[in-house]
Amino acid sequence: MTIAEQNLIEFRGVSWGTNGGSSPQIIADVSLAVARGSTLVLLGRSGSGKTTLLKLINGMHWPSNGEVLVEGRATREWDAIRLRRGIGYVIQEAGLFPHFTVAENVALVPTLENWPKEKIAARVKEMLRLVGLEPGEFAQRRPRELSGGQRQRVGVARALAADPPILLMDEPFGALDPVTRAELQGEFKALAERLGKTIVFVTHDLREALVLASHIILLERGRVVASAGPEEFLRLQHPEVLAFAACLGVGSGAT
């Protein structure tokens, strides 16, 4: 296997700023690689550039300098629509379409890809069961008829529906109560391992990072300041790592 095949996602000296990089940089000279089937957690405070970094992967932003490679190919060379349909995306408020039923939401990308009807229907059922929602009970509901946790489950099902190799998740469990959050984290970790997806997960919660990550990258003002596996991470002496570690047990994610 070549390096490019091992690393499904790779950043090479990537910078990004509004105004094509002339204004202060939001992302400064980031290099990283995400191995196939692993979960990279991007940790950092609000405004550290985590979400921007995520959006550089699916072509919602394009690097001002350097390049982002997905499956060995620079994102600039991808057709943005094709690139995005091959990458699942889950955000904090789930971003479900309020005018669609749960089933229609989950079926979104398969529908855009013109899958045959029966295949879509079967896939929707399969995905709902996968995230712990009984299709008979939930398929025809609207997002407003779901709890926060159920909405996030649907968000995950929608992201997985077209079986993309990559999942991007931007604080998907951030708005949930601590108990529901812990449940979803545990279930999601098991699910991710079973499906072998490559995941980039954004959070400001170190506890969540330690639970989910195969590797943690800590961002501070657009730069990578720490990079380690979950076991070594707490042993790092960088001040920003210590600041995050100090919050363990008292932070919002602690239960």
Added chain:
Amino acid sequence: MTGLWSFMVEHESEILSATLEHVELVLIAMATAILIGVPLGMLIVRRAKLRALALGIAGIFQTIPSLALFGFLIPIPFIGGIGKRTAIVALTLYALLPILRNTYVGLTEIDPAVLESAEAMGMTQAQILFRVRFPLGLAVILAGVRTATIITIGVATIAAAIGAGGLGTFIFRGVALVNDSLLLAGAIPAALLAILADFLLGRLERRLRVT
């Protein structure tokens, strides 16, 4: 009041045909304004310069007093002159702003999380417009249509002044002849039309609202 009632019964067919004429003016003007305003509203969602221009021009038409707008149009060749056509052009211009503005607002004031995930899931801009923005903005667009309809029903009474017919004919004649029954025979149906349109479109709007 008995005088009014017997007047209305006596002139039933005239009142009815004036009402139909009035409704016709309103429907043609509204259909034209919707056919222009809604697509234009879609077009300006992502074009800032055109947006400023379109909303600005529609705003100017709306600001011109209605009788003056009829006056401006009369000398213009082809669209102008005395009669229905001029009235329909003026009513259309009047109805344009609320439709255009509400279309724009309805299509843009959408939960950013919904738009972000639509884009991230790989929907094209056209798909986002027709499958996300439009259905979610429909109630707001319809609210604009409702406002425009009520304005148009009102302004259409003035169209009688330039020979376009409609319920305004009774009102103007009633004023000129100092005849209350004649005046009210135009004013009451016009008011009822506006109230009915408001009620029906309001109901439709509530039904289309997505929460």
